[in-house]
Amino acid sequence: MEILVYGTINSVSLALMGLGFAMVYGISRVPNFAHGALYIVCGFVTWALFQRVGLPYVLSIFLALCVNGLLGMFMYRFILIRVRGMNISEIICSYAIGLAILEGLRWGGFRGMTNTLPVFMEGSFKLGGVPVDYHRLFMVIIGLLLLAGLWAFTHYTKLGLALQGMAQDEQAALMLGIDSDFMAMLAMGFGAILAGVAAILILPLGNIVVESGYNVLIMSIAVCIVGGLGSWMGAFFAAFIIGFAQILTVVFIGSHFQMVVALMAIILTLILKPSGLFGRQKELEERV
Amino acid sequence: MTQPILKMQNVSKTFGGVKALTDVSVDVFPGDVLGIIGPNGSGKTTIVNNITGFIKPTSGKVFFKGKDITGMAPHKIADMGVTRTFQIMRPYFSLPAYKNLVIPLFSPRAKRTGGWRGGGRHGDRATVAVDILEEIGFERDSNIPFKPTSSLPTGYLKRLELARCLSLKPEIIICDEVFSGLSMSEIASMVPLIEKLHEEGITIVMIEHRLRELFQVANRVMVMNFGEKLIEGTSDEVMADAKVKEAYFGSEKIEEVMTYA
Amino acid sequence: MTTQELRKERIDRGIKVRSDGLYALMSWREMAYLALPRFILIAGMLSLPFLMPGVYWQRVISIVCIYAILALSFDFLAHYVGLVSLGGAFFIGVGGYIAGILNSYFHISPFLTVPLAAVIGGALCTLLLFPCLPLKGVYFAIVTLMYPLFMARIIEAFNIFGGTDGILGIDSFSSTFVEQYFIVAMLLIFIFAIRRMVTTDMGLIFTAVMDNDQAVKASGISITKYKSLAVFIAASMGCMAGACLTHIYMWTGISMFALDFSILPIAATVIGGSGTLVGPLLGCLILVPVSELLRDFGTLRIVFYATLLVGFILFKSEGLMVFGQRKYEQFERWKGI
Numbered sequence: 001m002e003i004l005v006y007g008t009i010n011s012v013s014l015a016l017m018g019l020g021f022a023m024v025y026g027i028s029r030v031p032n033f034a035h036g037a038l039y040i041v042c043g044f045v046t047w048a049l050f051q052r053v054g055l056p057y058v059l060s061i062f063l064a065l066c067v068n069g070l071l072g073m074f075m076y077r078f079i080l081i082r083v084r085g086m087n088i089s090e091i092i093c094s095y096a097i098g099l100a101i102l103e104g105l106r107w108g109g110f111r112g113m114t115n116t117l118p119v120f121m122e123g124s125f126k127l128g129g130v131p132v133d134y135h136r137l138f139m140v141i142i143g144l145l146l147l148a149g150l151w152a153f154t155h156y157t158k159l160g161l162a163l164q165g166m167a168q169d170e171q172a173a174l175m176l177g178i179d180s181d182f183m184a185m186l187a188m189g190f191g192a193i194l195a196g197v198a199a200i201l202i203l204p205l206g207n208i209v210v211e212s213g214y215n216v217l218i219m220s221i222a223v224c225i226v227g228g229l230g231s232w233m234g235a236f237f238a239a240f241i242i243g244f245a246q247i248l249t250v251v252f253i254g255s256h257f258q259m260v261v262a263l264m265a266i267i268l269t270l271i272l273k274p275s276g277l278f279g280r281q282k283e284l285e286e287r288v
Numbered sequence: 289m290t291q292p293i294l295k296m297q298n299v300s301k302t303f304g305g306v307k308a309l310t311d312v313s314v315d316v317f318p319g320d321v322l323g324i325i326g327p328n329g330s331g332k333t334t335i336v337n338n339i340t341g342f343i344k345p346t347s348g349k350v351f352f353k354g355k356d357i358t359g360m361a362p363h364k365i366a367d368m369g370v371t372r373t374f375q376i377m378r379p380y381f382s383l384p385a386y387k388n389l390v391i392p393l394f395s396p397r398a399k400r401t402g403g404w405r406g407g408g409r410h411g412d413r414a415t416v417a418v419d420i421l422e423e424i425g426f427e428r429d430s431n432i433p434f435k436p437t438s439s440l441p442t443g444y445l446k447r448l449e450l451a452r453c454l455s456l457k458p459e460i461i462i463c464d465e466v467f468s469g470l471s472m473s474e475i476a477s478m479v480p481l482i483e484k485l486h487e488e489g490i491t492i493v494m495i496e497h498r499l500r501e502l503f504q505v506a507n508r509v510m511v512m513n514f515g516e517k518l519i520e521g522t523s524d525e526v527m528a529d530a531k532v533k534e535a536y537f538g539s540e541k542i543e544e545v546m547t548y549a
Numbered sequence: 550m551t552t553q554e555l556r557k558e559r560i561d562r563g564i565k566v567r568s569d570g571l572y573a574l575m576s577w578r579e580m581a582y583l584a585l586p587r588f589i590l591i592a593g594m595l596s597l598p599f600l601m602p603g604v605y606w607q608r609v610i611s612i613v614c615i616y617a618i619l620a621l622s623f624d625f626l627a628h629y630v631g632l633v634s635l636g637g638a639f640f641i642g643v644g645g646y647i648a649g650i651l652n653s654y655f656h657i658s659p660f661l662t663v664p665l666a667a668v669i670g671g672a673l674c675t676l677l678l679f680p681c682l683p684l685k686g687v688y689f690a691i692v693t694l695m696y697p698l699f700m701a702r703i704i705e706a707f708n709i710f711g712g713t714d715g716i717l718g719i720d721s722f723s724s725t726f727v728e729q730y731f732i733v734a735m736l737l738i739f740i741f742a743i744r745r746m747v748t749t750d751m752g753l754i755f756t757a758v759m760d761n762d763q764a765v766k767a768s769g770i771s772i773t774k775y776k777s778l779a780v781f782i783a784a785s786m787g788c789m790a791g792a793c794l795t796h797i798y799m800w801t802g803i804s805m806f807a808l809d810f811s812i813l814p815i816a817a818t819v820i821g822g823s824g825t826l827v828g829p830l831l832g833c834l835i836l837v838p839v840s841e842l843l844r845d846f847g848t849l850r851i852v853f854y855a856t857l858l859v860g861f862i863l864f865k866s867e868g869l870m871v872f873g874q875r876k877y878e879q880f881e882r883w884k885g886i
Contacts, residue, residue: 031687031691079859079863082863083862083863088627088633088686088687088690089862089866091635091687091690091691092635092815092819092858092862093858093859093862093863095635095812096812096816096855096856096858096859096862097855097859099808099812099851099852099855100851100852100855100856100859103848103849103851103852103855104848104849104852106848107848107849107852218695218698221691221695225691257702257706259698259702260699260702260703260706263695263698263699263702264699266691266692266695267681267692267695267696267699270681270684270688270691270692271680271681274684274685274688340767342763342766361766361771362766362767363765363766363767363768363769363770363771363772364769364771366766366767366768366769367769371767371769372767374763374764374767378761378763378764379761379764380756380757380760380761380764381760382756382760383753383756383757383760387753390750390753391753391754391757391765391768391770392768392769392770394750394753394754394770395768395769395770396769396770397769398769413750452764452767452768455768456768456769
């Protein structure tokens with residue numbers, strides 16, 4: 001029972017992390033390796049606004065998400081747009097940007113265990129005999145709502161459908177008058193906001209540490225690759241698989257192995273079935 | 289009754305839900321020039337890919353000289369002497385033309401058999417490459433073999449593809465639409481080349497759309513449609529067949545189309 | 550009123566008659582022209598340890614060379630074979646650990662551990678990377694990025710080979726002279742060796758694999774064999790560099806798999822000039838001292854070269870060396886049409 005509860009919590013948090021990355025890649029085919037950095041940036045800005053400037057918590061969150069969105073769009077519009085299409089350069093560029101942001105934060109402010117964000121609700125309850133705090137419950141609910149909301153958005157709104165169109169076939173979308181650069185910029189901004197949302201929900205459970213930026217990046221990549229790059233459903237399922245695998249390893253083997261599981265998942269998937277569970281990149285399979 | 293040099297036995301290939309090939313069987317005898325024709329999308333290139341190992345058949349077998357080569361790695365199949373050209377040409381654009389041939393001359397097969405005209409065993413590979421090119425029609429004096437491949441016109445590139453096959457001293461060459469994209473004069477100069485290769489004893493399989501030129505060189509023709517083999521026979525037999533006409537023209541209005549033509 | 554349109558014209562200096570690798574040398578002047586850059590390279594690198602004021606900077610030169618070897622392997626793999634490896638730290642770490650283990654558990658002297666680490670490490674890395682070789686470019690890059698992180702976590706989690714503390718008390722080289730000149734010499738040997746190799750037939754096959762692997766397969770050549778060979782060469786170089794690093798620091802630990810080792814070679818290659826095989830060295834000569842100077846600022850130096858990397862990718866992606874080469878061999882002028 002414990003495993004079920006903690007597994008679900010872990011999986012939803014992984015799904016939240018991976019969602020932003022999956023969205024950006026799915027729509028604009030740009031692998032955003034600065035994803036982890038955007039996650040931490042949102043946490044940092046929220047903390048700074050809340051603790052240093054003294055704004056109310058909700059306002060801080062809102063402003064931080066805006067900052068994230070703008071940062072994502074800025075990153076695309078001025079930097080990544082120039083290396084669009086050259087896959088390796090995109091990875092190196094976004095990775096370097098993420099690196100610069102994270103290490104800059106490490107130098108500038110975050111040292112050690114002093115920075116935290118408050119949880120939304122104090123207290124906990126028992127779910128089938130397992131203690132669960134309210135915040136984690138809140139996170140799971142919001143996470144699931146978010147996923148449902150995104151699904152509805154991409155299937156029923158005009159903008160969402162445009163984004164989906166781009167995800168399926170960029171050139172066709174271009175011919176139909178959908179401006180792919182603008183869409184990609186929106187996608188990056190959106191992905192950055194999602195990273196921020198994940199940060200808001202997850203960071204209060206621990207401290208804001210720069211290391212977790214790298215960990216989040218690796219987890220997001222793991223979730224997306226196992227699920228298949230470009231498929232959000234796949235990312236969701238993969239999050240559950242990896243999430244439960246991690247909890248099982250913690251329970252049975254030891255808690256050092258969490259990251260190992262994620263990394264192992266990436267390596268194994270790429271070796272055995274590179275297109276992932278639901279991936280559309282079938283051409284990797286045939287290797288013709 | 290001689291043994292077929294290449295034998296496809298009930299080969300089928302499905303990609304997801306698409307049936308690219310359904311139960312295709314054919315025997316190719318040494319010294320044949322077999323033409324494979326059919327409308328676009330009928331599975332002709334898939335046949336080539338299945339024979340040469342770039343794709344594994346879902347079911348069925350392929351035999352070369354009696355040996356089962358189904359699903360072997362492409363370079364091993366080429367090593368045995370089954371070579372192919374690519375429909376979308378793949379020369380090494382960044383290199384000078386003759387270097388395209390130096391690379392196959394480096395392969396284990398070329399080292400074993402000595403390559404075309406036996407030059408690859410000991411000689412300077414660059415010289416052998418230029419010799420092969422000259423034999424295929426690249427004028428040595430005009431410096432064409434040394435030009436960067438990206439600057440050569442299509443006719444030369446098609447010959448380069450064939451030359452690449454030749455340098456391996458092949459037993460079979462499978463040509464995937466060698467005549468496409470060429471002007472009339474280029475095709476006219478390509479046909480004698482194919483005939484020459486045939487005289488050298490190489491078995492040739494040609495996938496083509498240009499029926500007139502194909503029928504000049506091919507001694508047997510096979511027609512594909514929607515992944516199935518319709519018929520096999522001499523060119524006259526095949527063109528007189530009603531099913532072939534239906535595949536190319538559609539069944540209803542043949543007479544009308546023929547009168548307008 | 551007439552306005553003259555100008556266009557920029559690039560004219561070869563005409564001193565070096567180039568024809569696909571063949572140089573027609575007709576005078577001492579031409580030979581000097583060709584030899585000068587190489588002479589500067591060799592003489593410069595060999596004399597650097599002398600010129601450095603003090604032990605600290607001499608060590609920096611050694612570090613430059615180690616990074617340069619790693620950057621060279623990256624450049625070779627990425628631009629001559631088409632395999633982009635974002636995880637140079639993997640080679641350094643494996644080489645470093647093998648040298649450390651051989652030295653502290655088996656008491657083998659540095660003279661032997663370095664070549665042994667190079668060969669064993671190279672083989673081990675190639676074996677581990679073997680399943681990833683068929684992967685398409687992006688995916689190969691991601692996987693190589695994950696490998697060093699994976700190794701670091703495994704060592705940490707299983708607490709083997711010293712765990713988070715690492716292996717201490719490793720011997721250093723027999724003298725500082727050996728320490729410095731060995732690495733410089735190896736670097737120079739590697740540069741010239743690889744430059745030579747890419748013009749041979751084997752290098753031609755690497756280029757072909759990069760260009761068009763289908764055609765290579767259809768020519769009866771096994772791509773996997775050649776890719777493995779290329780990875781082995783690059784891995785051996787990286788492992789050798791890692792082994793040297795272990796002996797310089799007299800310690801090896803998880804930080805051998807650190808990010809630094811993955812990112813700096815890439816930055817050095819992009820800045821110094823990708824594809825030239827000398828560019829990475831130039832990049833390292835610039836980046837490593839600067840990063841040492843910035844050591845006081847802590848991790849800010851990573852910010853610095855990450856930003857520099859991005860800047861160069863965006864605006865001057867050919868790199869300094871290519872730019873310099875062009876200037877050296879051609880001159881430009883504005884000419885009226």
